[in-house]
Amino acid sequence: MELNPTILAKLIVLVRKHTGIAMTERKSVLLERRLRPRMQALSLSSYQDYLDRVERDGAEIPHFIDLVTTNDTLFFRTPQVWDYFAGRYLPDWWAAHHGKTLHIWSAAAASGEELYSIAMLCEQFKLGTPAFRYHIHATDISQQILGQAAAGQYEGRSVERLQSSHPDLFKKYFIVTGKVARVPDELKKHVSFGQHNLLQPLRPAQRFDLIFLRNVLIYFDIEHQKTVLQQARHSMAPHARLILGESETISRLETAYQFEQTMIYKLDEAAA
Template sequence: MDTGGFTPATLSALIALVRKHTGIAMTERKSVLLERRLRPRMQALQLGSYQAYLDKVEQDRAEVPHFIDLVTTNDTLFFRTPQVWDYVEKEFLPQWWQSHQGNKLKVWSAASSSGEELYSMAMLCEEFAAAQPGFSYQIHATDISQQILALARDGQYTGRSVERIQSTHPDWVKKYFRPSAGGLRVVDGLKKNVELAQHNLLTPLRPARQFDLVFLRNVLIYFDQDHQQTILNQARLSMAPHAIMIVGNPNRSLAETPPTSSTGR
């Protein structure tokens, strides 16, 4: 097995350290990716070897958040997997409102990355509220990476994210974004019902039974089966009775009050 610039022992130690701090299951096949991500940090810290960097992560707690930022994968898009958003807009929101009038909808964007998922939900909620007076909502968004949460908090987007929202919802770009720094920034009004916090999905989120809708998308793939099960069990505890968890495409894996697996309804 080619371990790239790592010795076999350093690569094993690195994979173990990723698992310890994030739960993510990496294999030796990721050595090139890991090298590419860690090298700039190692150089910035003027450390002469990958092993010296791993020692630093082990010995210096302040380095752990940087390490987590480097080893997590944060790909996301506005309205990623359109079938999910069709379902939320046309089925979930009207049905929830019919049976919960007077209540506040509570949504959890778990593993929210840079925020495209949570602001997609916020836009749908704003539109729904305009048509249904009295509707209110709160979105709690979490991720393990501090750096990516800071981007989500900022709500400033460029590149693919901007192209995506401009092509899927050009009218909402005018309504919910302002031009900023060569890209787009979400308006403050879209942040008013949003709170962001760091959270590791392998740990409980308190209080229990609080959310009506949980997004747990494009994240389980990074974990082995044991950890997937733990994450699903933890997420399930945070769901109100009759809540919905979305783990993928509604045609494949929308689970109502998920049981102990990620299979369909």
């Protein structure tokens, strides 16, 4: 089975159409490796046949999206973000919004490590401020990865890294059975899940106090980065903050966002 340049180009167009992800021809080996098991499962003998299937059969599109998205993530990825969230964001928010519920959106949540990191720190914050309430809405374009996030069961690298970076939180918040560490209902009850493409408006519409939009803009070209940021803006309360990944900078894009500190943005006053 060979992925020739013509079919590769057509697949790249389909990836962009369904996810916004800008792939280059250099990803051909990656695409081959990811699509091949699915083609075998469908008894398709060529990439052309698979291309036809995706183009003609809407039911195949969610599988295609699952295969072409990259879902790498970790608990407490990028420590500065968590220092900011626990040390500055939560106390400031609470001082300004006493008695209200904090609404957070983990957009591009992948397998959920980010949203449960948020939940653990919210629980910790609640220890000193028992009236504090929070809700996390977690979305991703991939149904399959979102299912993993909702299951909240982890093993391997994710768990090993968490055990060494935050042993106390791991011990306190996870239920371990053999090699599997499970998130308790105590954390899950604060989370809702929904499939969502960041290029489209979030439905139902909602205004969040804080949006984690990390390590996903890197997959888009500038045009789609701007679209995602425009959409996210409609989901932000006037005082909200947007958190990006460490290798993502949007200052050159002329958006409605104003740099606050590394990785943290707020809405321009005119846009808020």
